[in-house]
Amino acid sequence: MNRIFVPTALTALLMGATTSLLLAQQTPTIDKRYADEIKKLADQPAVKTAFQTFIDLEPQTKQDLITLTETPSPPFKEQVRAKKFAVMIKEAGADSVWIDEVNNVLAKRKGRSGKKTVVVEAHLDTVFPEGTDVKVKQKGDTLYAPGVGDDTRGLAAVLAVVKGMEKAGIETEADVLFVGAVGEEGLGDLRGVKHLLRKDGGIKPDSYIAVDGDGISSITHRGLGSHRYRITFKGPGGHSYGSFGIVNPHSALGKAIYHFTTEADKATRQGVKTTYSVSVIGGGTSVNAIPYESWAEIDMRSESPEKLNEVDQLLQTAIQKALKEENAVKRQGPDLTVDVKKIGDRPSGRTEATAAIVQRAVAVSNYLNAEPQLEVASTNANTPIALGIPAVTIGSGGIGGGEHALNEWWLNDKGYLGMQRILLLLLAEAGLDKSTTASAKKK
Structure with missing residues (x-):
């Protein structure tokens, strides 16, 4: 994923008046109601339980990351990792799991009403050809391996979110479809998500959250x-x-x-x-x-x-x-x-910065004490954005680098914040089932 950062205000001042004028149109501003909404969600007992679960699960999440990284997923040959991920997300707590015609993995958690569908997706494929050594090596606190960050970390984060929801007894109003998508990289040309959202026979989600990249600041709402x-x-x-x-x-x-x-x-x-x-x-x-x-x-x-x-x-x-x-x-x-x-x-396009999903993503970053950064990039969110589906791409936490290189790395610097961020945005979009709140109060 190639990302382009919107400059901070300080950078803009240094770059001059022209950049400052541009920044005035792009710096994320937030409607207070979304900030209030996110804080209210985060204060729910069940959500607090999930937050702690993410911390408790860190050793297992690390092992999931290593397991998936060492399961090769070269371009157009993602089926081995797809089968592995399908088993893992079923064990994590999905209600139903299946692999479609192009090897996308789909895992559904049913909502109380099921009147809406929210997608949370990370991509299965890497850029590395068949035969590449994908054995994970650890130096200090840092993991090194081709594909360890882009986007295997995203897959591990999605698994942890499902586990956290199960542990905390969190249910949603909308159906949530967790997806491991093929074909995001290079000549894959977003083929997995294009198939998922195809006009004839595809799904029609109400919002779409792609998990790609690291950190908890980036919000890609413009498709390059x-x-x-x-x-x-x-x-x-x-x-x-x-x-x-x-x-x-x-x-x-x-x-x-x-x-x-x-x-x-x-x-x-x-x-x-x-x-x-x-x-x-x-x-x-x-x-x-x-x-x-x-x-x-x-x-x-x-x-x-x-x-x-x-x-x-x-x-x-x-x-x-x-x-x-x-x-x-x-x-x-x-x-x-x-x-x-x-x-x-x-495809290109944008989800406007004033759209609810972008506002919520900004509010979540603010809540987690990170500086939100609105970005343009080429990610799996391009396809839903072009179709008019509210969509963003957000990072999975931690710090990484060397994407698309053999010495790619990822460091677990408060990586649990990535899962907390995904969960808050997901719940804001899907709605927290009232029975979850009632159940948590009884406990």
Whole structure:
């Protein structure tokens, strides 16, 4: 998950008046009713019991994290970890657990009314290929292993929340669906959540809480969308001297890159931050051979769907212009062709900062004495956000680093606060069943 932090007020002052003006629109402000709501929830005896349970469970939560981290979950091959997580969350106290067609794990805790559904999700997959050594090593208080933080810690936190709710006898008004999702990373392209929320046959939650990253400050409420393409120009290929005059795919690709980057530069200098990158190129066989193909992989990103589509169209126009130009200068042989394949499509959008779920997330961070930070990022929350479902991504507690690297690490610095945060936001969204309060009073 790539996160972009909204600056603090102090940072803004140092950066100047322009940033301060921007900050005035983005600094989280909170309606007092949400602060009162969170405090009232936290004061409930059953919730206090759950909070203490999270602390008591720390050794087991650590072991759950190690167990899951050492269960490989490479891209597009998450089924082994999915089976393991399904067993663990059933034992934690879910009413029913199943694995869907794409290996998402779904665990339901029924609510009293069941009129609403709240999703709490962490992703199963890592970026590391099959065969990567995922054995956890501990140095001092720090755990090291590929994927130990992103997002295996999220899965362990979700398990702990279910255990805490069971131990404290917490029931909700709404149904709660805990999910371990596949395909969040890279070319997985959010496929697990896209399947979960698909138009035909998917679920229709009333709100969505993704658990990804660390700490208890971040609140991702803006989805950073992306379009990714693999562009392949194809020709007959031939000897650099004997076949001179045939179409050259490298020449066409060079023209396409030039036309695209020239126009994209103009289009992205104003408005919401929008980026583009010609990231990977390849093709050709020898210095004395005209290549038969030339390809490039291109990434573009924006939180604005309109801006993303604008840059996308500039790419399509540049490709066709380059194709026409290269075919126009050939002296012999067949025309050049081009294949345009979209290899990534992450939707963009935002849950407004004034929305109840964002306000509640801010209130929870404040309650736990953390400074809330509104962020834009590419996470599993992108999909529900784009569909108009109130959604945020929050961290799972503790401190981590080295995401997507072999030396990734996670440190349990008051990690239980992550579970407390998830529980409070979940209960604010799902509603605390009145019978829970009555039962707690009897005790």
